[in-house]
Amino acid sequence: MIEFLAATIRIATPLALAALGGILSERAGVFAVGLEGMMLAGAFAATVGAWTTGAAGVGIVLALLGGAAIGLAVAFVAVRFRADNMVTGLAVNILSLGLTSYLMRVLSGGAQPVSMHLSPLAPWPIPILSDIPALGPLLFAHPPLTYLTVLGCLGLTLFLGRTQIGLTLRATGENPEAVFAAGANPLMMRMLAVIACGAIAGLGGAVLSLQQVGTFTDGMTSGRGYLALAALIVGRWTPWGAAAACLVFGAAEAFELRLQGFGAPVSSYVIQMAPYLIALAVLAGMGRSSKLPAAIGQALQRDH
Amino acid sequence: MSDAAPSLSFATFLQGRRIRLTPGGLFGRICVALLLSMVCAAVLIGLSGHNPFAAFAAIAQGAMGSEHQIGASLNRCTPYLLAGVGVALCFRAGVINIGAEGQIAIGGAGAAAAAFAFADAPPIVAVVAALLGGALAGAAWAGIATAIHLGRRVHEVLATLLLNFVALLLVQQLLAGPLGQFGAGFLQSPLMPRSAWLPRLAGFDAHPGFLIAILAAAAFSFVLWRTPFGFALRVAGSSRLAGAYAGFSLARLTWGAMLIAGALAGLAGGIEVLGVHRRLIEGFSLGFGFKAVTVALLGAIEPLAVTPAALFIGLLESGSLAMQRQIGVPSALITVIEGLTMLFVLAATAGRK
Numbered sequence: 307m308i309e310f311l312a313a314t315i316r317i318a319t320p321l322a323l324a325a326l327g328g329i330l331s332e333r334a335g336v337f338a339v340g341l342e343g344m345m346l347a348g349a350f351a352a353t354v355g356a357w358t359t360g361a362a363g364v365g366i367v368l369a370l371l372g373g374a375a376i377g378l379a380v381a382f383v384a385v386r387f388r389a390d391n392m393v394t395g396l397a398v399n400i401l402s403l404g405l406t407s408y409l410m411r412v413l414s415g416g417a418q419p420v421s422m423h424l425s426p427l428a429p430w431p432i433p434i435l436s437d438i439p440a441l442g443p444l445l446f447a448h449p450p451l452t453y454l455t456v457l458g459c460l461g462l463t464l465f466l467g468r469t470q471i472g473l474t475l476r477a478t479g480e481n482p483e484a485v486f487a488a489g490a491n492p493l494m495m496r497m498l499a500v501i502a503c504g505a506i507a508g509l510g511g512a513v514l515s516l517q518q519v520g521t522f523t524d525g526m527t528s529g530r531g532y533l534a535l536a537a538l539i540v541g542r543w544t545p546w547g548a549a550a551a552c553l554v555f556g557a558a559e560a561f562e563l564r565l566q567g568f569g570a571p572v573s574s575y576v577i578q579m580a581p582y583l584i585a586l587a588v589l590a591g592m593g594r595s596s597k598l599p600a601a602i603g604q605a606l607q608r609d610h
Numbered sequence: 611m612s613d614a615a616p617s618l619s620f621a622t623f624l625q626g627r628r629i630r631l632t633p634g635g636l637f638g639r640i641c642v643a644l645l646l647s648m649v650c651a652a653v654l655i656g657l658s659g660h661n662p663f664a665a666f667a668a669i670a671q672g673a674m675g676s677e678h679q680i681g682a683s684l685n686r687c688t689p690y691l692l693a694g695v696g697v698a699l700c701f702r703a704g705v706i707n708i709g710a711e712g713q714i715a716i717g718g719a720g721a722a723a724a725a726f727a728f729a730d731a732p733p734i735v736a737v738v739a740a741l742l743g744g745a746l747a748g749a750a751w752a753g754i755a756t757a758i759h760l761g762r763r764v765h766e767v768l769a770t771l772l773l774n775f776v777a778l779l780l781v782q783q784l785l786a787g788p789l790g791q792f793g794a795g796f797l798q799s800p801l802m803p804r805s806a807w808l809p810r811l812a813g814f815d816a817h818p819g820f821l822i823a824i825l826a827a828a829a830f831s832f833v834l835w836r837t838p839f840g841f842a843l844r845v846a847g848s849s850r851l852a853g854a855y856a857g858f859s860l861a862r863l864t865w866g867a868m869l870i871a872g873a874l875a876g877l878a879g880g881i882e883v884l885g886v887h888r889r890l891i892e893g894f895s896l897g898f899g900f901k902a903v904t905v906a907l908l909g910a911i912e913p914l915a916v917t918p919a920a921l922f923i924g925l926l927e928s929g930s931l932a933m934q935r936q937i938g939v940p941s942a943l944i945t946v947i948e949g950l951t952m953l954f955v956l957a958a959t960a961g962r963k
Contacts, residue, residue, distance in 0.1 A: 339767065382957070383953050383960075384956075387957040387960045388960045389956035390706070392708070392767045393706065393903065393956060394953070394956055396708065397904075397952035397956060399949075400904070400948055400952065401946060401952075401953060404943070404945025404949050407945065408942040408943050410942075411942060417934050524942075529775055532771055536772060573783055573786060573787075575779045575786065579775070579780070582772045583776065586758065586776075589764045589772075590758055590762035590764055591762075598765075605960075
């Protein structure tokens with residue numbers, strides 16, 4: 307049971323970070339379909355950084371930058387040039403997949419991807435708390451980026467709810483004209499939000515490559531960015547809600563992994579569908595009450 | 611997603627066409643976008659220490675160097691063109707259908723199931739039944755997404771996207787069960803019955819799928835410009851309000867566009883299974899649906915561009931392995947070019963469709 311819950315948390319962490327980034331983007335009024343590409347770029351940059359310098363910190367900084375670079379591309383094309391958000395997201399996902407695979411091979415100087423193996427980030431047990439039986443190892447003995455994810459939920463909740471700039475960001479997603487009338491720049495706000503989304507989602511990618519797998523493989527995010535997108539919608543654009551949705555998706559996947567081990571009669575393919583079906587069911591259940599930011603996906607004029 | 615204003619009279623219709631073909635207009639913008647993505651690709655090739663022109667020459671040679679290679683290239687273009695036409699139709703109607711990926715996979719499974727069911731039928735009957743099976747399966751899968759979208763107000767991108775993952779898993783489940791070849795070691799079906807194989811043109815490796823795809827592209831252009839349905843699509847696509855004001859049922863237009871797109875994507879999956887692999891293989895269509903979106907992006911802006919767009923991507927991919935083999939530039943470069951092309955085309959044409 308403890309193992310199952312630990313696996314749930316492990317699987318949910320990269321999703322939750324990406325979802326946090328996506329909340330920033332969508333709350334500012336830009337659909338976050340590009341999360342998959344941002345995560346992948348982050349996972350790649352983190353691996354390259356940590357592998358070439360031997361310092362995980364460099365990897366983490368590069369993950370932020372790599373994700374932000376993809377965010378910058380989205381910001382320019384979808385916000386500055388006012389292209390369709392969804393298709394732009396899809397385009398950067400394809401670009402990121404191609405670019406990371408291409409660079410993996412260029413780095414090795416041949417047709418084979420370069421092999422970069424790292425030892426995954428070690429857990430940082432919190433003194434005293436981690437000694438609590440059962441709960442301690444489950445909640446207080448995680449690698450650093452997992453704690454950062456929890457802090458991120460807290461920080462983003464405070465940022466969106468309690469700060470001036472967070473308020474402006476939310477207003478940009480609901481009513482950009484009002485933001486403009488109030489003297490702020492909604493266009494710049496959106497671009498910054500999307501770039502920040504990229505950086506945070508890139509960190510989510512780094513969780514995968516640096517903290518969990520210890521290397522980068524082609525397309526290693528394999529749809530997690532899309533799941534994070536579903537999670538933030540299921541969580542109604544709130545950090546804690548999105549994190550809870552990620553835990554549910556993580557539990558479904560952890561359940562599937564354990565069933566495989568037991569050779570259960572239910573096919574693993576059917577169980578793997580669970581996160582997607584849950585997301586669809588919740589979306590369908592929310593129906594009209596989905597509370598999408600009012601101005602999401604709407605283009606802004608350049609002179610705003 | 612349509613002309614600046616719906617073509618309300620024949621004069622504006624003509625004018626619209628002329629503007630779109632002038633260099634500096636949309637056509638020119640698309641060309642500039644393509645050029646920019648090729649320049650970026652050349653820079654990337656240069657960074658890897660190779661000569662970009664040699665790499666492009668190797669792609670051209672690999673894609674069109676012999677009859678055999680031309681045939682393989684045409685086969686490669688076929689699913690992108692077929693599915694892309696459907697997605698472009700949806701784009702035109704203002705419906706963003708990202709579901710071709712799943713519809714193609716389900717279509718392949720539908721075609722395989724029909725082929726096995728009609729194993730003893732004469733070849734023509736078997737082929738037609740199998741292709742119909744693929745188209746119906748694809749349309750049904752698109753129908754599920756449409757029902758969720760319209761019935762429950764779930765954004766069509768999310769509905770189609772999430773169903774893609776379900777579709778791929780469903781095909782795996784089918785291959786692990788009723789459609790699978792027992793003891794094959796990986797997920798694939800037995801070889802299709804010979805009666806359901808698509809013939810190959812003598813001398814070429816091409817199957818007739820490309821002709822079907824070209825016909826679909828021509829039909830797309832005709833439907834869009836010459837039929838009441840196409841007119842309604844264009845009006846509703848450029849402005850939902852105008853469409854509703856004109857009395858068009860937006861729900862029926864969405865159903866129409868999505869079912870056609872699903873059927874075309876399913877057909878693409880069926881042709882790939884019956885014409886290329888001659889069995890259903892796990893992941894046989896991985897990435898096809900997203901390439902269809904690339905093709906459709908150009909096609910929605912200018913229907914005449916669907917076919918060259920599909921040829922462009924199909925030829926690039928088909929020649930990419932030769933480039934990797936001869937010059938040493940990784941073939942993943944093609945995916946980069948696809949992503950860049952989409953981005954540049956989006957940036958160059960946004961708000962000017």
